[in-house]
Amino acid sequence: MPEKFKKPYDHTAVEGEIYKKWEESGYFNPDNLPGERKESFSMVLPPPNVTGTLHLGHAYEDALQDAFVRFERMRGKKALWVPGADSAAIATQAKVENELYKKEKKTRYDIGRDELLARIEAFTQESRDTILNQVRRVGSSLDWSRFAYTMDGERYEAVIEAFVRMFNAGLIYRGDRIVNWDPKLQTTVSDDEIEYIEETTPFYYFKYGPFTIGTVRPETKFGDKYVVMHPNDERYKEYTHGQKIEVEWINGPITATVIKDEAGNMEFGSGVMTITPAHSSVDFDIAQRHGLDYEQIIDDRGILLPIAGEFAGQHIKKVRAAIVEKLKAKGLVEKIDEKYTHNVATNSRGGGVIEPQIKRQWFVAVNKEFERDGTKITLKKLMRDTVESGKVEILPEHFEKIYYHWIDNLRDWCISRQIWFGHRIPVWYCLNCKNLRVNPKVKARWYLVRHGQTELNAKGVMQGRSDSSLTSEGRKYVEKVAQSLAKKDIGLIVSSNLGRCKQTSEIISAATGAEIIYDEALQERDFRSFEGTPYEAFTALMKEKRKYNSPLADEETYEEIEKRAWKAFNEYLQKYSDKNVVMVSHGGTMRVLLRAIRNLSYEEAFAIPHIQNGEIVSFDILEKSCENCGNILFEQDPDTLDTWFSSALWPFSTLGWPKETPDLRTYLPNTLMAPGYEILFFWVARMILASGFLLNSIPFKTVFLHGIVRDKEGRKFSKSLGNGIDPIHVIEKYGADALRMSLLVGAAAGSDIKFDEARVKGYKLFANKLWNVTRFVLEQPYDLQATLTENDKKLWDEFETLAKDVTKDFQEYRLYLAAEKLYHYLWDRLAAEILEESKPILKGNDARAKASRARLLVMLLSNTLKLLHPFMPFITEEIWSSMPEKKELLMIESWPV
């Protein structure tokens, strides 16, 4: 018997070493597993967000899945469990933006898209490494060689492919619809990401002509000119649909139109309401039904627009009291109910209060019919059928009902987000005619760069001569620009031949290695600082130039300037359309070019904000010109895709799709998927949608939804409650095996777990029990060849019954029962009874009984180790290394049934 058994079990000395042994063995990768394995078992890890660290929910999820994969591996299957990480677009960007503002008082617009993405990349890398190391601590037998990240190259390809296919099938469209707008993060969010928070707030009753209307949001009511009631409401039968009524309202008299619609609730308030279609999805639906017009009241940042009259320009949060005061003064306030409770929609991904807005966004059409196997079907129906037909099984069963309920209420899925971190929408717009092109071949990218620092005087007019040199500040700007361009394979620099442009170009050339062509056609003309028409501005500019005796003060008309710059630009475009080109010029020239490139009117061109020092404007040159207008200059949609769009592809994008890989053939559909029930809609439903449409297949056969780990009092773990428990800390104190057992025993499918440290302690004792049993068994002189007596055979049969039960429990996803049975077998049966009754036998004189019993004990112990391995992999592997039957690692020993 090895020395180590003389002391109590010390997990701290064992777990790290064991995990290393497993990893080095290569057996996490099913390609390396010994023997011929025909059947496969596959699972993907629900990829943890790169924003966080491991919490108990992860630990539970990992332990659960690891138990399954270890079980199947030991049963001789090609067992694959694919690890990954999720970019969690909105949540991650929100986190980095918060840090940026806290530390540097800057917003993302201050640092720009490239810089923000670079910072997010740095943050996620570190965060990802942390969490994946923590996943290892739990003992997860993941095949790290197949690691996937939602933002890596292969997954990017899958996302683009999926988008293109769905777009071509007409299931992805762009439309103006009411969406959930988050004014804080400046992006849309999906319906499922909204969290309703109960709030007590005053409810106002206002006089609206002959009616009384109620509202909690007086600040949205400026434009309300439709008054809606139920057609069957007897109280208002004197009013007819379409009737016009003059009413006195916040900023004076308006003409209201009566609308009869079933959406009116006769029981609520007076039964009459006015509608704000631009900022309420219900109102928007009513407006659509009756073809009503609507107007935006609140802008993207939550500021009231000119329609609000004297209140315009104020933030909606601050202006409510003043509006109510005004209505009071006009005698329009009937009463105020101070204690009204309602639900406020907030962005659950770290954002603000949702303000519905009508916006042009990308959507997945869930109700649109398409052909599939000769019949018409919609995505909604596809999702429903897949589960209804039993092709995908959801456990526990009652979640199927919840799933159907969700599908039946599902509206088109808004997939575009105005954040920068994520998969950019693969759609390009023609800069001339706005025609769109999906996933085109991009030949080259051109960058317009404004030269470095120009000093402006108080009036915003350029100081000094326009060919003067860069200031030190300007040089810094340019160096930063040059650095970001250095990564972009620049083939040529075309530059104005004036001082600062020359210097700027030289710095960029040094960083990129690109050659410079100078051309005086790109010289400065900026009229923006001057008032009036372009002509007046031009005249004023020339006067100014002459004042400074500038070499640019030649007589030239505006059209002539635009013509020469545009002509030069087009000549370069023809000649170098296959190269990434940087064009360095002055802000004015940039505006002139932008006007021509984007086909803007003078008004629009002059509305472009002042082009900053070192600012880059880029656009793409496509291989094929625009079908509409022949232009080859395009620009990609600035928006990114909802993070769940890429997650929807996860079960097959991790296996190599859209390539036809062997992995895809072997492991799809996945055998099992085990996420928490809280992402049934976000994720499970969308995986079924995506693989159903894209592969005409199911993503997995069984979904095992697990519950949430809560604290002792049953509350969710949250930062604000301060009740968080670090699983790593628990692992260090009690061991990963003890933590795993405490999470798995007694945790039925789909029910929440209340985490109690006392239970973990109990399983630490259990680990020690196992250790001590081993000590006793290995102390006996045993002979592996000894035959069992009749009596001992019975004990072996008893064990085999247990093994069968445990196996059945595994196959029927009742891990909690399997674990409990093993716990009791080891403690109450093997240790308390069998070992005790063995003592006299082993000390006795009956040689045959003695040999048989010693042999039996070794058999029982080593097979119990096998059964326990999926639950307590570390200690069982450690003991196994001292067992006489040991040949290989326990993790690939065969299951004893």
Added chain:
RNA sequence: GCACGCUUAGCUCAGUUGGUAGAGCAGCGCUUUUACACAGCGAAGGUCGGGGGUUCAAAUCCCUCAGCGUGCACCA
């Protein structure tokens, strides 16, 4: 409002196709010449939320009421 769960010992929860009510923790009592004090042994503790029904038999199936929780919708 609609839907889905839950209610079993002081606490946390098991209880698979209906067949004599189970565990852990806490508490109580006993045991330190032991494989194991990171222990063992023992006793106590429950008309399985209330009521009704089906059945030879119900914690389990059905109906109903109550309390708690969750999801979805509404929230003018």
